[in-house]
Amino acid sequence: MSDQVLILNGENLTVEEVDRVARQGVKIEIALEAMNRLEKARELVFELADKGIPIYGFTVGVGWNKDKEVFDEYFEEYNRNLIYAHCVAVGPEASEEDVRAILLARLNTLLVGRTGIQPAVAYMYKEFLNHGIHPVIPERGSVGQADISCLSHIGLAIMGEGEVFYGGERMDTSKAMEMAGIKPVVLGPKDGLAIVSSSALSAGKAALVLNDIKELIDMANLIYAMSLEGLDGNVTPLDPIVNEIRKMPGQIYCAESIRKYLKGSYLNSKDITKSLQDPLSYRDACAVHGSVRDALEYVRKYLELQLNTSDDNPCVVIEERKIISCQNFEVTTWAVGFEMLAIALSHLSKMSCHRTVKLSNPSFSGLSRFLSPNEGEVQAYQTIQKPFTSLDTEIRHLANPSSMDFFSVAGEIEDHANNTPHVVRRVAKIVDNLYYVLGIELLHAAQAIDLRKPDSLGKATKAVFDEFRNEITFLEKDRCLTIDIKKAYDIIKSGNLLKAAREALA
Template sequence: MGKKSIILDGKSLSIEQVTEVAREGLIIEIHENAIQTVEASRALVYELANSDVPVYGFNRGVGLNKDREVVAKYYSEYNRNLILAHCVAVEPEASEEDVRAILLTRLNTLLLGCTGIQPAIVTMYKDFLNHRIHPIIPERGSIGEGDITCLSHIGLAMIGEGEVYYQSIRMAAVEALKKAGLKPIELGPKDGLAIVSSNALAAGPGAMVLKDAEDLVEMADIVYAMTLEGFRGNVTPLDPKTYEVRPYQGQSFSAEQVRKYLEGSYLWLPGVTESLQDPLSLRGSCQVHGSVRDVLDYVKKHMDIQLNSSDDNPCVLLDERRIISCSNYEVTTWVLGFEMLGVALSHLSRNACYRTIKLGTPKFTGLSRFLTPADARVIAYGTIQKTFTSLDTEIRHLSNPATVDYYSLAGDIEDHANNSPFVVRKTAKIIDNLYYILGIEAMHAAQAIDLRKATKLGKGTKVAYEILRTEIPFLDKDRNLSIDIKKAYNIIKSKALLKAVKEAVETR
């Protein structure tokens, strides 16, 4: 069976599809109608240019040089120079996964016909994805008003310069093109600007970050449910009636999920819980997780618009046969959403850390100090708190807003920015730190479950517990916990635990 494919039309690319293409290597096809739109847009641009209508990036320069005329015989040279002049980004290099997301995102927006780019370049984006030709793209250098300093490296590869990964092997771009049976692009008018000026550097990886954040909050619900069993927590905060009188959508959904994971658990038996009210970090976890869900709903809505609309300036209005200056590269709306998401995840992180600390505190659990199996002989989780709290400190600082920091550039004509690539990258780092933090909490929860000899676990938490225990055995004596932490991180990051638990609770 061949690889799964998707057909792009410029209007229906989903966050999930971006993730699949980037991580699973789906084959890309382009809808015939979309190609026809690209061809018509290109024809219109030539028509207007031949009539001496000033067109930014076509027969006029870009940035402060917008007043410089570009005559027809210099179109190719000018556009090649534009690509080279914009290659000013610095390391680290984007991962191959991120590069695929970037290529896909830009390809889809090109299909709307608002750029006037030559169709051969559109096809080249598709060929890069399908042949697994991944240009080397330095990540740092874009301020977010069109990722011109970084995306220029895609253009570099398309003209047969610079380096790429071809089938995961690093080589000269010209060599990769030859191996794939492709020829370097001969750039024409407006091609350079169309390649370098889009928000794809942030939007492509950003879409994957949103998918990871969505999965992360699901895993946070699962780990929280395990913690409740290890803690012998009070389950009255999960009562659905409380969410009916306080109808916030996100927290209601999280509570519903946690109830599913705990179906059949000993916690529902009468008289199990002695505590009238647990600490806020346990009592209000569904509310905190729900806040992340509510923020995600906002950001996903605006990312869907980003993925399926033009971010080009100038904008070709094919139906009105016009090209006009605009600010469609401005993405502050969804960048602010990412900043909000970072703050929400910081709350989730701090909450998870406090739950983990409580699990190691006898006055709350009635269990041994630091969940040791043998007081005075085994230290157990006596020092691990330093690790997860230091990771949380990083998250706290990563959640500080960065979108408001910018300069006035390009001869004072570009005096606004949003730093979208950096905002996306720091959100991704927050999520990666949380894989460790939730993994460490799950280790504590499983240890507490064992010490409590709780055998009647929930339908979902039983599966989560068993998956964890296949990799990390009960801590019966002190050992190198860095190894256990990495195993727990991998379990959370791989989403194997999430997939297995979801399957278990959906099976009746």
């Protein structure tokens, strides 16, 4: 685990911070003012309950059972049973990285102080994160209108039940708690509802996916730059003035990034050759990659609102000394934003595939067919078009909107949903497929560069070319390309190529 510490206050958690806690093991602390908010909200809940005011999930049941009264002598039993009754999710199970992101997302929204939960429960989220105790959470079963069927498994762990991963081993929660010196929490009024009624399953994983997409855009820009060098393409579409005239933020960002990667390249010193205009997959790359960037910025804005506001129903309004039934669990804004992002990523995938096809075609590249070093003897990249176009087909179908496909449930009370966990998982799969698609484009770009033997590459593209060739050598003779494809996937996913490019430009 990292020695760094992140102070949570329920107000300013970022996507990057979620990534660091989930993947780098950054530890957390809770700001004093946030704990004070929890205590005040808890006091108000008991104050109103003593006055006989019906409180959803506290003095009355939840969902269709909102008309059923819960008596104070049954508070512990009712909340424990609420957790059991909501444990209905199915596998596969969320990764430990995802679980850490989920725990962090829920903890930060608890700290907004609108749930009325007992502070000991919030403290347990912190203990789980800092000790590396990760509840086993089946990740399917939520319709996205709060992830109740999945987050309930965190409730099991908080009570000392169910299973967790601890120190790389799967074990009973009670054993992990004993080893870590932690005691289970006895649930009280409203605790069960506060644990399960949140979109943290969706939001935590979504934050990790957004961070991956941010890096993927830069990776796509870098690989495109290398493809352009392999094609001997035109750099005029990257000119600052034409992009500034267009005023599209993502397009301007991507064009600037690609120009930096190509600084020092032979492409910048040559006259326009071949056709006056390259195919659109080359000419429009900074615009289409920029579309992904623009969609990312939209989703990021609203996801970070999700991470730093209460998504609880009912909402504890300390300022007015009341508890209000509300719709704050509704996540349609950023759920449909994720679907927009999926569609934009599908366009990026198509562009990459078309660039790869063009590099294998002598009429566009001026090189040998399928980038063979010897067309009479070496078949080279003749068959590799099958896998990357197949992966693109998967991406196309994963990008189909699904947020509107829901039923009316819970006695027809809950007649709207977003399927947000499903939407986020589909985008995560798109990203994983793109590591392969872009990896295969990079195989072609590097092969084309070797065959073309240009006078000079860009400072960044040269560093990436050398790093890539350390892993995958020039295709001089036919070999098992499945191995090369997996190596290309791994090196792209690792981030090492972007690191090499950034270091070269530093």
